[in-house]
Amino acid sequence: MKPYPHFCVVGHPNQGKSSIVSTLVENAHIRIGVESGTTQKAERFEFIIQNQVLLALTDTPGFQRARQVLAWLNEIPVTPAQRPERIQAFLNEPSHAQRFPDEVELLTPIMQGAGILYITDAASDLTAADEAEMEILRWTGQPRMAIINPIDPDHQDPNWQVTLNQFFQWVRVFNPMTATLPTRIALLNAMAELSQGWTQAIKLLNQRLIERDQERIEQVSLQLAEYWCEQISRRLAITPLNSVLPTPPEELFQQQLDQSETHFFEQLLTQWGHAQAHTEKERLWQAQDSPLMNTEHWYLWGLKQKELLMISGAAGMATGAVIDLGSGGTSLMLGAVSGAIIGASSGWLASQHLPKKVFGWLPLSKEKHFVGPITHPNFPLVVMARALTFTQRVWFKSHAERRQLDLKSQASDWSKADQIQLLQWAKALQKQQWKDKHQHQLTQWIKDSLHETLTAKLAQEQAKVWKLDP
Ligand SMILES: Nc1nc2c(ncn2[C@@H]2O[C@H](COP(=O)(O)OP(=O)(O)OP(=O)(O)O)[C@@H](O)[C@H]2O)c(=O)[nH]1
Numbered sequence: 001m002k003p004y005p006h007f008c009v010v011g012h013p014n015q016g017k018s019s020i021v022s023t024l025v026e027n028a029h030i031r032i033g034v035e036s037g038t039t040q041k042a043e044r045f046e047f048i049i050q051n052q053v054l055l056a057l058t059d060t061p062g063f064q065r066a067r068q069v070l071a072w073l074n075e076i077p078v079t080p081a082q083r084p085e086r087i088q089a090f091l092n093e094p095s096h097a098q099r100f101p102d103e104v105e106l107l108t109p110i111m112q113g114a115g116i117l118y119i120t121d122a123a124s125d126l127t128a129a130d131e132a133e134m135e136i137l138r139w140t141g142q143p144r145m146a147i148i149n150p151i152d153p154d155h156q157d158p159n160w161q162v163t164l165n166q167f168f169q170w171v172r173v174f175n176p177m178t179a180t181l182p183t184r185i186a187l188l189n190a191m192a193e194l195s196q197g198w199t200q201a202i203k204l205l206n207q208r209l210i211e212r213d214q215e216r217i218e219q220v221s222l223q224l225a226e227y228w229c230e231q232i233s234r235r236l237a238i239t240p241l242n243s244v245l246p247t248p249p250e251e252l253f254q255q256q257l258d259q260s261e262t263h264f265f266e267q268l269l270t271q272w273g274h275a276q277a278h279t280e281k282e283r284l285w286q287a288q289d290s291p292l293m294n295t296e297h298w299y300l301w302g303l304k305q306k307e308l309l310m311i312s313g314a315a316g317m318a319t320g321a322v323i324d325l326g327s328g329g330t331s332l333m334l335g336a337v338s339g340a341i342i343g344a345s346s347g348w349l350a351s352q353h354l355p356k357k358v359f360g361w362l363p364l365s366k367e368k369h370f371v372g373p374i375t376h377p378n379f380p381l382v383v384m385a386r387a388l389t390f391t392q393r394v395w396f397k398s399h400a401e402r403r404q405l406d407l408k409s410q411a412s413d414w415s416k417a418d419q420i421q422l423l424q425w426a427k428a429l430q431k432q433q434w435k436d437k438h439q440h441q442l443t444q445w446i447k448d449s450l451h452e453t454l455t456a457k458l459a460q461e462q463a464k465v466w467k468l469d470p
């Protein structure tokens with residue numbers, strides 16, 4: 001026996017077979033489609049964690065001619081003990097690869113030892129063809145479980161449950177689009193019980209999944225802390241080149257802030273294996289027409305004016321200080337971002353960052369200036385709220401869920417102390433008083449914050465799982 005379990009996923013077209021495979025093996029490349037017949041050929045997918053295959057699933061187009069196959073099987077009478085042999089005889093018949101290609105494809109791995117996951121949305125009326133499928137699967141004698149995928153929860157035919165109970169060892173409800181880790185683990189635990197030989201391997205898989213979540217909290221907290229610090233202290237050097245460029249420096253600067261957020265979000269999606277779910281360069285997420293630098297929406301993520309005054313006062317932040325671009329006298333940022341600062345050139349950043357990279361080939365005048373960093377007190381809160389929200393959304397995104405992830409604001413429940421703390425960190429960064437200890441504190445704060453929201457959501461899920469599992 002293989003060291004890891006292998007299941008063959010069968011059922012009628014469009015019942016969500018590929019969606020379930022995609023979610024269980026965390027593979028966003030598997031084709032899922034509204035039209036029937038999206039999966040044309042059986043294909044095997046492995047779930048690999050830490051370079052080890054822990055589970056394999058074969059996605060199939062399902063049965064096409066179940067009643068004819070059952071008729072063939074019944075042509076000669078056999079005892080129950082002879083039924084698996086009879087299925088093997090069906091596979092051995094040379095003409096069947098042509099006549100029943102789909103049935104041969106799905107029964108072959110099953111007869112080689114794979115378990116069966118039979119998927120139905122339990123919405124359509126039960127037909128003779130459905131019953132024939134279940135009967136054939138029963139004849140194989142292989143471990144088998146039925147999964148009801150409630151694509152339309154309002155139209156569930158109770159006859160399905162009664163019938164499935166007769167043909168399968170387990171019947172479980174599982175929605176691949178919304179399944180989070182506890183729900184997946186509960187399903188995997190049921191799969192582990194189907195055959196003693198698989199129990200250990202699936203328990204190991206579940207263990208690895210839980211460990212990986214813990215590691216991800218550590219890793220993403222470090223990344224998020226680094227990203228936040230970059231955004232808060234970001235500056236753009238203004239050079240003589242800016243006077244001939246079509247884009248004014250303040251606009252360039254805003255673009256950089258937006259791009260940096262996009263880059264961070266896409267990096268998270270890649271780490272979670274969602275990156276190539278869409279073809280082309282289509283975004284996997286949308287900010288509801290509200291990128292980071294749409295300052296009109298900051299109040300949705302951060303604080304209202306009155307709260308801001310109180311909090312920023314307590315944190316000792318400058319609110320809305322405006323330093324204009326010298327001669328033009330134009331305010332640097334529109335609306336709420338009135339606190340952008342152009343720093344003088346004497347800072348160490350000027351000498352370090354400016355000449356070599358972007359503008360190194362141009363002669364530079366002695367007067368170098370900067371746009372940024374943004375000192376508006378809502379900015380640190382907005383950057384953090386959006387990044388934390390996005391991280392949580394990615395965390396719970398199933399690999400079968402291919403719609404764009406939207407970044408709607410959610411009221412942050414930070415305490416006043418947390419808000420003040422964030423602003424104080426921002427101030428330390430901008431005043432270049434940032435120390436290692438701040439970095440550690442910030443990372444720990446992010447870790448705690450993620451931990452709290454993730455465990456709250458997971459506990460909710462766990463409660464639902466218990467309800468499903470009698
Ligand atoms: N709302 C909702 N839609 C789902 C769910 N599962 C699958 N779908 C949709 O149902 C359709 C079929 O999904 P697939 O996973 O491709 O189904 P399949 O059984 O592999 O289909 P074939 O490959 O054509 O046999 C797609 O439009 C999915 O978006 C679900 O749990 N909820």
Ligand SMILES: [Mg+2]
Nearest residue numbers: 017018038039
């Ligand atoms: Mg499919």
